[in-house]
Amino acid sequence: MGRGLAHLSDEALVALVARADEDAFAELYDRFGRVAYGLALRIVRDPALAEDAVQEGFLAVWRSAARFVAERAKASTWILTLIHRRAVDLVRREQPRRAEPLDSAPHESGHDTEEEAWLRLRRTRVQEALERLPDKQREALELAYYGGFTQSELADRLGEPLGTIKSRMFAGLASLRELLAEDDLEEERWREPRSTS
Amino acid sequence: MERTEIHELSAAYALDALDADEREAFEAHLARCAECRETVASFQQVAANLAYDVDAPEPPPTLRSRILDEAAAERPNVVSLPRRRWAFSVAATAAVAAGIAAVALAFWAADLSQRLDEVQAEQHRANEALVALIDPSASHVELEGADGVLVVDDESGEGTLVISGLERAPSEMTYEAWVIQGEQPMPAGLFSGGGNQTVVPLTEPVPEGAIVAVTVEPAGGVNRPTGQPIITSQQAA
Numbered sequence: 001m002g003r004g005l006a007h008l009s010d011e012a013l014v015a016l017v018a019r020a021d022e023d024a025f026a027e028l029y030d031r032f033g034r035v036a037y038g039l040a041l042r043i044v045r046d047p048a049l050a051e052d053a054v055q056e057g058f059l060a061v062w063r064s065a066a067r068f069v070a071e072r073a074k075a076s077t078w079i080l081t082l083i084h085r086r087a088v089d090l091v092r093r094e095q096p097r098r099a100e101p102l103d104s105a106p107h108e109s110g111h112d113t114e115e116e117a118w119l120r121l122r123r124t125r126v127q128e129a130l131e132r133l134p135d136k137q138r139e140a141l142e143l144a145y146y147g148g149f150t151q152s153e154l155a156d157r158l159g160e161p162l163g164t165i166k167s168r169m170f171a172g173l174a175s176l177r178e179l180l181a182e183d184d185l186e187e188e189r190w191r192e193p194r195s196t197s
Numbered sequence: 198m199e200r201t202e203i204h205e206l207s208a209a210y211a212l213d214a215l216d217a218d219e220r221e222a223f224e225a226h227l228a229r230c231a232e233c234r235e236t237v238a239s240f241q242q243v244a245a246n247l248a249y250d251v252d253a254p255e256p257p258p259t260l261r262s263r264i265l266d267e268a269a270a271e272r273p274n275v276v277s278l279p280r281r282r283w284a285f286s287v288a289a290t291a292a293v294a295a296g297i298a299a300v301a302l303a304f305w306a307a308d309l310s311q312r313l314d315e316v317q318a319e320q321h322r323a324n325e326a327l328v329a330l331i332d333p334s335a336s337h338v339e340l341e342g343a344d345g346v347l348v349v350d351d352e353s354g355e356g357t358l359v360i361s362g363l364e365r366a367p368s369e370m371t372y373e374a375w376v377i378q379g380e381q382p383m384p385a386g387l388f389s390g391g392g393n394q395t396v397v398p399l400t401e402p403v404p405e406g407a408i409v410a411v412t413v414e415p416a417g418g419v420n421r422p423t424g425q426p427i428i429t430s431q432q433a434a
Contacts, residue, residue, distance in 0.1 A: 059268060
C-alpha cells in the first residue's frame, strides 16, 4: 500500500524485483498469478501439482530477475515462459504415461471482476486466432503447449514423421504470430487503472 | 544437423517441446546463433499468448503467501545491502592491539569497504536507469549522432542517456556528457562506451529546454568541452 506500484509497467516491476523488492514481487504475482495457475492447471491437471509449478516458476522469477533484459522480451512473456517450463517439466516427471483428453472442465465463476472480463477478452482473441489455423497446425501447437508432449512423443502419437511435426509447429507459430500481431492487447493492460482486490 | 533443420527447432523450443537432451543441445546452438535467438524470442511471445486460453480459476490464497514468504526467506543475490561499516571497526580494533601492521590492514579494509560501496552504488545507478528507461512517466528524446535516447524524469529532472552500439572511447580518451542551458555547459559525467548498451546516469539535472551533448575528451575529463559534440539531444519543449 502507498507505494503506487500499480502504475508501473511489468518491466519496471521486474527491475525492482531484481533489487529484491518484495512489494514489487507481490504486485507481479497479483498481475500474473491467476493466469499462471490456470496455465499450470491445464498442463498438469492436478491442483497440488499446479501450485508447485506456479511456486517454482515465481521463485525462478525472484531469483533470476536481474538477468531479465527488457530490450529482448516483454516481462509477461518471460514470466509465463518460466511458469510453462516448470509445468511441463513437472508433468513429464509425474505422469510419464499420460493419455487423457486435454480439455479442462469449464470454469464457473460466481462473480465477474474487471480482471475476469479482461481475461475473457484475451482468451477470446487467442481462441479466434487458433481457430483460423489449419487443423493440423493447431493440433500440434495445442498438444505441445498444453499437453507438455515432446516433439518425438507428438510424432509417435500422431503417427507422423518427426520432420513433419517440427514443420507444423514452426508454421503454426509463424501464422499465429501474424494473426495475433493485429491486436496485441498486452501493451495497454498496465496503463489502464486497475482495481486492487 | 542441417542448418535449416536446427533453425526450425526454434518453434519446438519456444513451445517447450524438446526433451532435456535436445533442449541442452539447442541452447548451445542458441548461444552462437543470433538469428535463432531472435526467432525464439518472437515465438516465445506468441506462445505466451496461448497461456491465456485457459480457465483461470483463482489460485488458493495460501499459494500467494507461500510464494511471498519463500521469496522473503531467500533474501537473494543482490544490492540493497547496508553499508559495511564493520570493516572499519574490526580493523580499527586490530590496529590498536597489533600496531603498525594492523594500521596498514585498517587502510586496506577501509579501502576495500569503500570500493564495495562504489560497486554497489554503480549497480544501484544502473538499476535506477533501467527503471527510468521503462517508466512511462519519463520523457524520451531521440539522440542525434548515435542510436539511443535521453530519458528524463519529469519530476526530478534526472536524466539518463541510453545508447546502443557506442564504440569504446579511444585509449587515453573518454566520453563526457554535458547539460547545456544557455551558454554554460555543465559536465554531467564520464563514460567509456563499448558493449551493446551504454547507460549513463547524468550527474547534472536536465532542466526543461536544455540540450544534452556528448564530446570526446582526454581521459579524466575536462571542465569545458574541447571538441565538437558527437551526440546531441534536444529536450522537447
